[in-house]
Amino acid sequence: MSTATSTPDAARHEVPPRASSTIVAVLAFSGIVVALMQSIVIPLIPELPRLLDADASDTAWAVTATLLAAAVATPTVGRLGDMYGKRRMLLVSLVLLIAGSVVAALSTTLVLLIVGRVLQGLASGVIPLGISIMRDELPAERLGSAVALMSASLGVGGALGLPAAALLADHFDWHVLFWVAAGLGVVALALVVFLVPAADLSSGGRFxxxxxxxxxxxxxxxxxxxxxxxxxxxxxxxxxxxxxxxxxxxxxxxxxxxxxxxxLVDLRTSVRRQVLLTNGASVMFGFAMFAMSLVMPQIIQLPKETGFGFGGSMLDVGLVMAPSGLVMMAAAPLSARISRASGPKVSLMIGAFVVGCGYLTNIVLMSAVWELVLVSCIIGAGTGLAYGAMPALIMSAVPSNETAAANSLNTLMRSIGTSIASAVAGVILAELTLDLGGYAVASQDALRLVMGIGAAAAFVALVIGAFLPRREAGAPVAHH
Missing domain, CATH: 4.10.860 (DNA Excision Repair, Uvrb; Chain A)
Structure with a gap:
């Protein structure tokens, strides 16, 4: 096992350009595959009570279980990655993803499906581990854009996975969704085994x-x-x-x-101004990004009789939101260029401003499908800019032997933000309703209020970003 005495810079500069491009592609693909797990079950949620002969309140655990497993796994796997090797823990995470997908694909009861979803959730550390491997392996000039792309893969996988999952669910048995997930997991595992270097930088120590x-x-x-x-x-x-x-x-x-x-978590490092403020902004961004995922499907799927709904299907939802994933991916290299020129603080602040403006635009523009596509792309662009900056801010403030743990904690902060957004939006959408032939649906005022709160969360992230320490343009990521 290699130790922390091997300098990260030495490891990086040994990787030739073509090999570094391969590493970036493999790790980003692995991140997208894991992010798909968050959206793959969404088209099934309304049908699960019928498919599994279970109560709707019980089938909601197919989502909740994954959320809880991810929350537990992310900081723990990050710390284990720093201690015993990030690539090793990345492979373990992908194996768990495959195992969970196979269990879910074979499930005929709710209990088995939940077990599979828990195993899938335990794989959530792939993205922060991938970012940390990039810090160890890539040349300094490639690191910014690669990290931005890896960070954006969380949103990209979710946006692209929704239409694909809806399409499969409409035309095949629902188990096919999980067999496809297992197959993608096997591809990602093989690519990591054969194309990502095995020379892990690890610190050892006691768990x-x-x-x-x-x-x-x-x-x-x-x-x-x-x-x-x-x-x-x-x-x-x-x-x-x-x-x-x-x-x-x-x-x-x-x-x-x-x-x-x-x-497990070095709290003295975590309360450093740059780390603490970046994690605070991440909670706000997780909230803001998830608000779109809650509002857009409602607008598209609500009946036309409401006067503002489009009466669309889940596939329509996916097709409207998929372009935002592509825009998010395109914004990643732009985020890296802004960070090189002006520092990642500026990328974060610009991203927050763009997301906030996207939500304010959505309050006004929600009467045509093209308007919804435009809004989702604006929010996707801002999210890509900000998500690309967060790991750079974290890694420039922590020792190299704590990179995986620090990135994992930052990812966890975003997840907590999404959970809070889900709860807040759920209360608003349930309270402000419109009577539609004997049953209640979310009112337009409720949807606009959630969008307004999403905008407020983004602007709070902007204010938090303004208090981040300044860093000279082009300054390298710190190594301790």
Missing amino acids: DPVGALGLSVALICGLLAISKGGTWGWDSGRTLGLGAASVVVLVAWGFWELRTSEP
Whole structure:
């Protein structure tokens, strides 16, 4: 096993240009495949109660279970990657993804499907691990654009996966979705094995099981309260109890992490101004990005009788939102160029401004399909700019032997933002309704309010970004 005594810069400059391009392509493809797992089940959600002979409230666990598994796995796998090798943990994550997809593809009961979705969620560390491998392996001049592309793959996979999943679900047995996912996972695993260098830079050390358990319990309790509060009731004993337990365990976990010699998360590094503010902006961005994923499908699928809905299918939703994924990918190299010229702080702030303007535009433009495509592309462009800057901000502020853990924590912050967005939007869409022939649907005012809150979240991220430390244009990523 190689150790941290091997300098990252030395490892990077040994990689020839063609090999570095291959590494970037393989890691970005792996990130997109993992991101597909977040959207692949969405077309099935309305049909799962019938397909599995289960209650709708129970089938919602097919989504919730993946969210919880990802929250637990992301920081833990990141730390293990720093200790024992990022490529090694990347391969483990892809194996879990394949195993989960196969279990889901073979499932005939809700329990088996949830087990498969949990295993898929455990693979969520692929994107932060891929970013960290890039830092170890790529030449400095390639790192910015590669990291931006890898970071954007989270949104790209989600946007492109939705129409593909809807198309498959419409024409084939629903199990085919998961067989396709398993096949893509096998391709990604093979590409990593044969094309990504095996010379891992690792720090060794002792794993912190108490820290991992404490953070996992705090996250599970908190995310359960957020994601299920609307169903259980926000003032119910279960919701309030889980929320309180999350806070208490998180405080105890913080005390433990500050006192142990090799913590799961180095809180002293995490509270550095640049890391803390970037993670705060990431929560806001996760909120803002997910608001679009909640509003757009509603507008497209609501009946035309509402006066503002289009009466479309889930496939229509995917086709309207797919261009945003391509725009996000195109924005990644632009983000890297802005970061080189003016610093990643500027990329983050421009991205936040563009996303906020996209939501404000959507409040006005929502009466034609082309308007929705335009808005989703504006928001996708801003998200690509900002997501490309976040890992650069994180990596320039942490030691190289903590890169995977720090990137994983940043990814977790975005996921927490999306969970909060889901809860807030769910309450608004459920409360502000329109009576349509005896059943209630979300009103146009509710949709506009969610978009307004999405814009506010993006502008809060912009303000947070303004307080980030300045860095000279073209300054390299720090190595400690």
